[in-house]
Amino acid sequence: MTTEQSNLFYLATQPRPFLDHGEGIYLYDESGKRYIDGSSGAMVSNIGHSNPRVLAKMKAQMDKATFGYRLHFRTHPSEDLATKLAGLMPEGLDRIFFVSGGSEAVETAEKLARQYAVTQGQSSRWKVIARTPAYHGGTLGALALTGGKLFAGPFAPMFQDMPHVKAPTCYLDRDNLSDEDRGIKYAEMLRERIEAEGADTVLAFIMEPVGGASTGALVAPDSYYKRIREICDEYGVILIFDEVMTGAGRTGTFLACEHWGATPDIIAMSKGLGAGYAPLGAVAARREMVDALMEAGGFLHGFTYAGNPLACAAGLAVLEEMEEQNIVQNCAAMGEVLHARLKTLMDRYPFIGDVRGKGLLQAFELMSDRDTKDPLPKEMNAHSELVELAYARGLILYSRRTRGGVEGDHFLVCPPLIITETQIDEIMAILIDSLDAFAA
Numbered sequence: 001m002t003t004e005q006s007n008l009f010y011l012a013t014q015p016r017p018f019l020d021h022g023e024g025i026y027l028y029d030e031s032g033k034r035y036i037d038g039s040s041g042a043m044v045s046n047i048g049h050s051n052p053r054v055l056a057k058m059k060a061q062m063d064k065a066t067f068g069y070r071l072h073f074r075t076h077p078s079e080d081l082a083t084k085l086a087g088l089m090p091e092g093l094d095r096i097f098f099v100s101g102g103s104e105a106v107e108t109a110e111k112l113a114r115q116y117a118v119t120q121g122q123s124s125r126w127k128v129i130a131r132t133p134a135y136h137g138g139t140l141g142a143l144a145l146t147g148g149k150l151f152a153g154p155f156a157p158m159f160q161d162m163p164h165v166k167a168p169t170c171y172l173d174r175d176n177l178s179d180e181d182r183g184i185k186y187a188e189m190l191r192e193r194i195e196a197e198g199a200d201t202v203l204a205f206i207m208e209p210v211g212g213a214s215t216g217a218l219v220a221p222d223s224y225y226k227r228i229r230e231i232c233d234e235y236g237v238i239l240i241f242d243e244v245m246t247g248a249g250r251t252g253t254f255l256a257c258e259h260w261g262a263t264p265d266i267i268a269m270s271k272g273l274g275a276g277y278a279p280l281g282a283v284a285a286r287r288e289m290v291d292a293l294m295e296a297g298g299f300l301h302g303f304t305y306a307g308n309p310l311a312c313a314a315g316l317a318v319l320e321e322m323e324e325q326n327i328v329q330n331c332a333a334m335g336e337v338l339h340a341r342l343k344t345l346m347d348r349y350p351f352i353g354d355v356r357g358k359g360l361l362q363a364f365e366l367m368s369d370r371d372t373k374d375p376l377p378k379e380m381n382a383h384s385e386l387v388e389l390a391y392a393r394g395l396i397l398y399s400r401r402t403r404g405g406v407e408g409d410h411f412l413v414c415p416p417l418i419i420t421e422t423q424i425d426e427i428m429a430i431l432i433d434s435l436d437a438f439a440a
């Protein structure tokens, strides 16, 4: 799209049609063409589009009040949403702070960890170790955790770069370790990093429990999560899970951390909480951390729109809908169906080298050779070509050309969590048609 056609500017992309409306897992453009929202936008629209309950609750709230500044009023939607969320968090993480998006949630988690450490007389601790590759957001603080050339490159002097450890990309490893040992191997990299930085300077460790856009739905072996928790405890490092993408049911449990029983100290979430109905995010933290902060005078942080009643009414309705329609359970069941169906593609297309994921955070990756795990040549531009072939056929996919920090094309298949088996078959039919065209 040229600037003559629009005053908006973004990262350069294909020109796209105007969106008209959405319904369930489908989106329609102004010409009436239907698309399956195979990536829930950017893993946002977890309960599907135009949900009548959410719209009705938002309209009811709109008729009463859309904004009341938090220093002037308490509001029922924000109190009720905080109570509801606290009940869905792991034991002990029942203090909630609202924000309006994922980057804000991540930076809130960082600032909370830092201010808590200061109240504990540990002001030497300020480094937040993150993994590479990772995606934690686009604001400068979150970008320092995201790191890497792709997103952080030109901005590097504008923030204090944080130390990184390698994300577990076990499927690319060519050793003979068992899964369990591989998990430990990667987790121990955190210990090495803490030691190298000096434990008394390390404030926190942040990770996406299942990598999203960064690694393409990479899940670590069970042993990884357990060992990470142990290492953080050993060194007094605060463990932050960035559940911005994985939270709100995406991996088949309300939070991804439930899969491993590795409870972090702080959880940042966003996307699926507002589910496309409102810009909303939340940070949940251990009660004793927040209480210590409050006793010391309060949390020095806040965003104007955070916790506004309209966004919170939307979030509350989203959670009610998830509960009443058993949406998390549906995600777990349909995630298995989708995973199995995607696996069958490996028999049909030799260039599909890996299928992975948890719940409805699924991905497949293209390779030129499954044994060597070599990627397809960059010039093929496979990630964008396949996305366009699918888009033309009415299926929206989300792709990236990085995997585990090296070249490689991966595609996230992450439909709304309300999807049915028949609709998964619809996705598969379009995907096969698109892959046939790609292979031709």
Ligand code: PMP
Pocket: 042, 101, 102, 103, 104, 106, 135, 136, 137, 138, 208, 212, 213, 242, 243, 244, 245, 270
């Ligand atoms: N963390 C993770 C894991 C994400 O996937 C994203 C968004 N892709 C963010 C943080 C940043 O969220 P936002 O774009 O809403 O600021």
